[in-house]
Amino acid sequence: MAHASTTWSLHPAQIARTIRLKADPTHAIATPARARHSGSRRGYIDWLRGLAILIMIETHVLDAWTRPADRGSVLFGYAKVLGGFAAPLFLFLAGVAVVFATRARLKKTGSLALAARSVQIRGWQIFGLALLFRFQAWVLNPAASIVQLLKVDILNIMGPTIAFAAIMCGAARERGSRLVTFGLATALTVLATPPVRATGVLAWLPDPVEGYLRPAGAYHDFTLFPWAGFVFAGAFVGTLLDRPRSRAEDLAFHGRLAGAGLALAVASDYAWYLPSIYARTEFWTTSPTFFFMRTGILVAAVGIVFLQQSLPPVSALGRLRARSASERVKRASHASGAGSEGLREGAAWGDGGPTSDRAWRGAGVPAIQEKRERAGGAGGAKPPGSNMMQRFGRSSLLVYWVHVEIAYGVLTKRLYHHLPLERSISGFVALSLLMFAMVVVKDSIKERWKGRRQRQRQPADMAVAT
Secondary structure, eight states: OOOOOOOOSOOHHHHHHHHHHHHOGGGGGGSOGGGGGGGSOOHHHHHHHHHHHHHHHHHHHHHHHBOGGGTTSHHHHHHHHHHTTHHHHHHHHHHHHHHHHHHHHHHHHSOHHHHHHHHHHHHHHHHHHHHHHHHHHHHHOTTOOHHHHTOOOHHHHHHHHHHHHHHHHHHOOSHHHHHHHHHHHHHHHHHTHHHHHHOSGGGGSOHHHHTTTSOBTTBOSOOHHHHHHHHHHHHHHHHHHSSOOOHHHHHHHHHHHHHHHHHHHHHHHHHTTSOOSSSOOOTTTTOHHHHHHHHHHHHHHHHHHHHHHHSOOOSHHHHHHHHHHHHHHHHHHHHHOOOSHHHHHHHHTTSOOHHHHHHHHHTTOOHHHHHHHTOSOSSSSSOTTOOHHHHHHHTHHHHHHHHHHHHHSGGGGGGTTTBOHHHHHHHHHHHHHHHHHHHHHHHHHHHHHHHHHHHHHHHHHHHHHO
16 A cells, blocks of 8 residues: 655645534544554653663763762773763654654644744743753852853753754655755764864854854853754654554564664764865764764664564563553453544554554554554553653653752762762662652652543533533
8 A cells, every 4th residue: 555645734634534523522532542643652762762861860970979080990981981872862862853743733733834833942942941951050059150051051952953953844845855854954064063163263252152063161062063963863763754654564664774773883983994084073072973873873773672662572471461451452442433534544644544553463463562652642641551761751851950950969069079980870770760750750740630630621521512
């Protein structure tokens, strides 16, 4: 069966369905679970985001608390290499989310311009939160200087780049043009990094402004060149993922994606030993080969984690849970009806279609795998098939905000560069468990609040239905 169109435009079937839903709100209740797949989150992306924030906690704790005498050890060196993937993965997944968020908002608004503008506003909101975060850190630390107030951190780079990527999404309606746009944006950002670092044209800028483009004085941790390239690369991969596929096709595609990512990483490592086109470049900071090597590993991680999340449970307990969840899915499907209209909607919007579920089940994969793949849906603190890493990923911004203040703030000032490496690792484990607990409490409060609002709306909904 041919794939549905990937042009981002409003389909007549969606208009008709929207009109029917407004005329008869009870029709939405009869939509089968499979039809709602198009609006669900991708659980494996949330899982990766949870991994990114977990690595970031490890990086910050070991950097803040480990004493100088242990920083030359082999174990600390390996931990530092692992920590080097936290920020790239965080930015990369933000780029993937730009495409998914634009598509989701397009379905709600019916306008690509409005959808892209909504995501663009979200990017500037993140930038505003970055400034607020720096202000909070400056206020809570009496010894902080103006440099710390104006420091360029990962959120300062992520916010504007998300906004720029959203503008590109809005300008490119066709899938092919989006791939070209994000591919060029990635390449130009990375290839321009060495010249931007070397030019004297930018020297007249104040350090806090120049620090957004290249290292300047005390502003040297994150710069748009090359870090913005990870967001654009993520948007490129997000565009590849944003296409209707059956379950079997999804498995094959992510397998190829993992292979392509590993090939890119190996080829980039080899390219480093070839003659450079630049007069001067540093492998760890400005080299395009190092950027694409890390990008290849990130791309491979997307494919590998998808395949891992799609595997049937191995343990007896896992199989029991899978069987129980499968029965719940079947009962929900029978209770909600087997209407085909929702499936036609999914096919028209490029989110699966009638063949997807049949192909997945025909391959002999249990129904629970479908639930696992789309785990992290819009409703509830712990949707079916979700796990703690996915919940961690869905709260990544909150966890980032809190853990940085704990790792570097006044509360742990006595630990700064004072602990042996082993105790720093123990501190990382303890802080991670504390952040997990915080997410559980936050989700519980959110779930209770949603339940209360739903109970308050039920009498009004019943009145409308009658």
